[in-house]
Amino acid sequence: MLLRxxxxxxxxxxQALAALLQHKMPTLETQHNLQVQIVGVATGxxxxxxxxxxxxxxxxxxxxxxxxxxxxxxxxxxxxxxxxPMFLARVPADLxxxxxxxxxxxxxPAYAFDYGALERGLHVVxxxxxxxxxxxxxLTALARRKGVGFFFESTLMDGAPVLATGREGLPGxxxxxxRGIFNSTTNYILTRMEAEDLTFDExxxxxxxxxIAETDPSLDIDGWxxxxxxxxxxxxxxxxxxxxxxxxxEGIRGVTRHRIRELASNGQRLRLMCYAERDxxxxxxARVQPEPVPADGELAAVQGTTSIVDFETxxxxxxxxxxxxxxxxxxxxxxxxxxxNILRGRYRTAFTKE
Amino acid sequence: MLLRxxxxxxxxxxQALAALLQHKMPTLETQHNLQVQIVGVATGxxxxxxxxxxxxxxxxxxxxxxxxxxxxxxxxxxxxxxxxPMFLARVPADLxxxxxxxxxxxxxPAYAFDYGALERGLHVVxxxxxxxxxxxxxLTALARRKGVGFFFESTLMDGAPVLATGREGLPGxxxxxxRGIFNSTTNYILTRMEAEDLTFDExxxxxxxxxIAETDPSLDIDGWxxxxxxxxxxxxxxxxxxxxxxxxxEGIRGVTRHRIRELASNGQRLRLMCYAERDxxxxxxARVQPEPVPADGELAAVQGTTSIVDFETxxxxxxxxxxxxxxxxxxxxxxxxxxxNILRGRYRTAFTKE
Numbered sequence: 001m002l003l004r005x006x007x008x009x010x011x012x013x014x015q016a017l018a019a020l021l022q023h024k025m026p027t028l029e030t031q032h033n034l035q036v037q038i039v040g041v042a043t044g045x046x047x048x049x050x051x052x053x054x055x056x057x058x059x060x061x062x063x064x065x066x067x068x069x070x071x072x073x074x075x076x077x078x079x080x081x082x083x084x085p086m087f088l089a090r091v092p093a094d095l096x097x098x099x100x101x102x103x104x105x106x107x108x109p110a111y112a113f114d115y116g117a118l119e120r121g122l123h124v125v126x127x128x129x130x131x132x133x134x135x136x137x138x139l140t141a142l143a144r145r146k147g148v149g150f151f152f153e154s155t156l157m158d159g160a161p162v163l164a165t166g167r168e169g170l171p172g173x174x175x176x177x178x179r180g181i182f183n184s185t186t187n188y189i190l191t192r193m194e195a196e197d198l199t200f201d202e203x204x205x206x207x208x209x210x211x212i213a214e215t216d217p218s219l220d221i222d223g224w225x226x227x228x229x230x231x232x233x234x235x236x237x238x239x240x241x242x243x244x245x246x247x248x249x250e251g252i253r254g255v256t257r258h259r260i261r262e263l264a265s266n267g268q269r270l271r272l273m274c275y276a277e278r279d280x281x282x283x284x285x286a287r288v289q290p291e292p293v294p295a296d297g298e299l300a301a302v303q304g305t306t307s308i309v310d311f312e313t314x315x316x317x318x319x320x321x322x323x324x325x326x327x328x329x330x331x332x333x334x335x336x337x338x339x340x341n342i343l344r345g346r347y348r349t350a351f352t353k354e
Numbered sequence: 355m356l357l358r359x360x361x362x363x364x365x366x367x368x369q370a371l372a373a374l375l376q377h378k379m380p381t382l383e384t385q386h387n388l389q390v391q392i393v394g395v396a397t398g399x400x401x402x403x404x405x406x407x408x409x410x411x412x413x414x415x416x417x418x419x420x421x422x423x424x425x426x427x428x429x430x431x432x433x434x435x436x437x438x439p440m441f442l443a444r445v446p447a448d449l450x451x452x453x454x455x456x457x458x459x460x461x462x463p464a465y466a467f468d469y470g471a472l473e474r475g476l477h478v479v480x481x482x483x484x485x486x487x488x489x490x491x492x493l494t495a496l497a498r499r500k501g502v503g504f505f506f507e508s509t510l511m512d513g514a515p516v517l518a519t520g521r522e523g524l525p526g527x528x529x530x531x532x533r534g535i536f537n538s539t540t541n542y543i544l545t546r547m548e549a550e551d552l553t554f555d556e557x558x559x560x561x562x563x564x565x566i567a568e569t570d571p572s573l574d575i576d577g578w579x580x581x582x583x584x585x586x587x588x589x590x591x592x593x594x595x596x597x598x599x600x601x602x603x604e605g606i607r608g609v610t611r612h613r614i615r616e617l618a619s620n621g622q623r624l625r626l627m628c629y630a631e632r633d634x635x636x637x638x639x640a641r642v643q644p645e646p647v648p649a650d651g652e653l654a655a656v657q658g659t660t661s662i663v664d665f666e667t668x669x670x671x672x673x674x675x676x677x678x679x680x681x682x683x684x685x686x687x688x689x690x691x692x693x694x695n696i697l698r699g700r701y702r703t704a705f706t707k708e
Contacts, residue, residue, distance in 0.1 A: 169515025
């Protein structure tokens with residue numbers, strides 16, 4: 001079987017994914033009789049290319065390395081270098097991997113592009129939180145009408161199978177509460193502060209120095225990234241219909257070295273906790289806030305860029321999933337797993353006796 | 355859609371499962387148009403019953419409570435009260451839930467009964483470790499030939515989606531190492547010893563007093579139960595073909611209060627760790643042994659009857675799953691989830707483009 005794929009966005013994650021696909025190709029072919037062919041790549045500032053006969057992964061990665069344009073690889077009728085809608089209308093793919101820069105305030109333009117690709121009948125796999133946080137119901141309903149998959153495992157905990165566990169591991173359960181530590185940057189800052197007695201500014205600079213925090217770190221440290229992820233968890237796994245602005249949100253900007261010391265002397269650590277909870281009326285509410293946790297417990301054991309999610313359900317009292325040491329390659333793996341799960345029809349959930 | 359089910363074994367777990375099915379029935383019918391009907395129950399010492407028109411859950415649970423025989427509910431041609439093969443040959447079910455007492459040394463008689471039910475074309479869901487530890491390849495191959503499901507989530511970590519995560523959450527990954535704390539009884543004993551400065555015998559008695567340890571606790575404390583579970587993890591998730599006797603095994607019988615104290619003063623705790631590891635030649639080896647772990651880490655945070663599994667893969671560096679506070683109801687949930695996953699065709703793994 002031949003699966004034709006296209007990349008919309010080809011940054012760190014897209015490149016890691018292309019490399020992973022190249023690495024896994026022999027196994028997929030031997031074990032599953034599956035061939036994957038890249039037929040298109042479109043980027044924001046490095047042009048785009050379609051080739052129905054297949055683009056070579058090594059060529060793509062070498063252009064990515066050298067900072068050149070993909071336009072040189074384009075075959076067939078010319079497309080303007082920045083005409084993404086035309087790219088999406090023409091690329092002869094079965095599945096689109098989308099990972100483009102996106103506004104955290106409305107999920108655009110990824111939301112519109114994902115919509116367009118689904119509308120055309122392509123499976124869509126995204127690592128973008130925006131379209132999911134702002135359009136999960138809309139995009140999933142469209143995918144269902146079109147009979148294709150819309151998966152996004154990498155939007156939460158970097159490719160760890162958190163959404164897959166909700167979808168496949170907890171059938172027939174009602175999730176009553178989700179609790180997590182979802183943002184690596186803030187957790188890294190807090191654990192550096194506690195381990196080395198640093199001020200917030202010192203720990204933030206340390207995180208920026210090794211590339212964990214952005215130059216403008218406000219999305220992370222003010223809890224917005226955590227809020228977006230909490231919304232994804234609540235909407236996908238608890239049937240809520242929240243937007244990031246519905247989340248009661250407090251970040252870690254005000255955390256002092258003094259407070260960290262005081263908690264430590266009291267046998268506690270501070271963690272930026274995310275909650276989605278169903279209240280007695282069935283409504284789901286969400287909040288993000290720094291919170292003291294026992295120093296000898298599992299939440300304090302979540303250090304550095306590690307993340308955790310905790311499900312409380314009506315069937316399993318409590319289940320935790322922990323992901324250690326994430327990176328662009330683990331985000332890429334989440335997209336790769338989504339592709340395989342789409343090929344196994346995991347977006348279809350109907351019950352049948354045989 | 356109507357799914358007809360039968361129970362082989364109707365102890366704590368079977369009863370909890372019947373109660374869970376009764377509780378979930380309205381939701382399954384409303385949300386999934388699924389009706390589940392119990393058409394047979396067979397037990398070792400309380401008789402058996404088949405009724406093609408359906409057995410009433412409340413009747414079954416009330417006989418279970420009163421210690422009576424299910425024979426009184428039987429309809430149609432009589433079957434001798436202990437003739438399980440005849441029961442399996444006649445019961446008009448689509449799916450068998452099997453949870454009967456079984457030898458930990460060869461998996462019988464559950465292995466033979468599961469084989470017979472699959473041979474007849476029934477889906478089989480078991481909570482029994484024996485048939486899986488001794489017959490995973492054999493039973494799975496038979497299920498595949500017959501086009502039915504053979505699932506057993508509850509054999510490892512009491513219904514937490516550990517096998518589902520391996521099956522659904524890690525496609526295309528190679529698991530290089532599995533590490534876990536799989537046995538609740540020994541973990542309970544070790545954490546009581548460390549928290550209350552008890553001797554091994556005192557902690558064992560405490561565990562027996564509240565029903566966590568058996569009167570003959572040797573299967574647990576000598577590491578045999580851990581070894582069986584490690585074999586299941588290795589064979590199902592790493593493609594190994596081990597038997598419990600292949601596991602290098604050391605239990606906790608020799609652990610002294612002195613050693614626990616000494617470790618504590620050194621910032622450590624003791625845990626009965628299970629390992630399955632692939633060596634450089636691709637061979638999988640397994641071992642079970644008590645091992646010191648850092649007091650502030652995630653393994654020390656696994657206390658009481660909680661259990662943990664850790665996957666190291668070629669794609670995600672490390673992923674942990676923790677189950678808290680298990681019981682017969684969580685084991686029952688694992689079987690319920692297996693049933694729903696079979697109905698969703700999750701035993702089929704072939705890739706297709708649509």
